[in-house]
Amino acid sequence: xxxxxxxxxxxxxxxxxxxxxxxxxxxxxxxxxxxxxxxxxxxxxxxxxxxxxxxxxxxxxxxxxxxxxxxxxxxxxxxxxxxxxxxxxxxxxxxxxxxxxxxxxxxxxxxxxxxxxxxxxxxxxxxxxxxxxxxxxxxxxxxxxxxxxxxxxxxxxxxxxxxxxxxxxxxxxxxxxxxxxxxxxxxxxxxxxxxxxxxxxxxxxxxxxxxxxxxxxxxxxxxxxxxxxx
Numbered sequence: 579x580x581x582x583x584x585x586x587x588x589x590x591x592x593x594x595x596x597x598x599x600x601x602x603x604x605x606x607x608x609x610x611x612x613x614x615x616x617x618x619x620x621x622x623x624x625x626x627x628x629x630x631x632x633x634x635x636x637x638x639x640x641x642x643x644x645x646x647x648x649x650x651x652x653x654x655x656x657x658x659x660x661x662x663x664x665x666x667x668x669x670x671x672x673x674x675x676x677x678x679x680x681x682x683x684x685x686x687x688x689x690x691x692x693x694x695x696x697x698x699x700x701x702x703x704x705x706x707x708x709x710x711x712x713x714x715x716x717x718x719x720x721x722x723x724x725x726x727x728x729x730x731x732x733x734x735x736x737x738x739x740x741x742x743x744x745x746x747x748x749x750x751x752x753x754x755x756x757x758x759x760x761x762x763x764x765x766x767x768x769x770x771x772x773x774x775x776x777x778x779x780x781x782x783x784x785x786x787x788x789x790x791x792x793x794x795x796x797x798x799x800x801x802x803x804x805x806x807x808x
Contacts, residue, residue, distance in 0.1 A: 585795070598799055600805070607799060608762075618648070618794050619791065621748075621770070622790045622791075622798070623788075624745075639737055640769050646765075652689065664730060678704065681704050681708070689733075694722070694724055721739070738769075740773070
């Protein structure tokens with residue numbers, strides 16, 4: 579595939595042989611943006627873990643100090659007594675059976691699903707649909723809880739979930755190119771620090787093997803992992 583003129587100009591600004599500091603990368607990612615829309619800024623973090631081992635499946639949540647720049651659609655699956663608090667907290671969809679039926683039919687136009695423990699037996703059958711899309715509620719990510727109002731507020735306020743994939747990489751959106759460089763750097767640091775704290779005790783060797791930052795349709799920027807670990 580041939581590169582566009584804008585993409586060639588952007589690529590020329592990135593030194594492929596250099597590992598940038600988080601501060602410099604957060605400034606550069608704005609300069610090389612190729613899109614006319616407010617692109618997502620993503621981090622791709624390669625870890626020295628074996629995801630096939632249960633004790634090395636790094637996953638968790640983190641609240642980004644400046645949010646993601648995206649308003650997430652939240653579905654709360656709960657019993658009737660929890661519906662009012664979920665709606666007041668700002669959930670986009672609230673209910674149970676009708677949404678289970680919709681999801682079974684292929685509907686997944688949401689970003690996060692929060693559920694109460696009492697309804698999880700009903701939701702279990704949706705694993706094949708929700709699992710591959712990382713939408714399945716999970717106590718480890720705070721999306722299975724009786725305090726649905728607090729969970730909705732956290733998601734709307736910038737809380738994101740992350741999980742290492744089969745290749746040992748964590749992919750996560752940490753903001754938008756319209757963010758100031760300082761906000762991009764602070765959100766990135768928050769995610770990276772959260773992942774470092776979750777280093778499995780059984781993981782040997784280098785943990786943070788590689789980190790790159792990129793906006794939509796723009797070249798990736800390699801980060802200096804040594805400085806990130808410190």
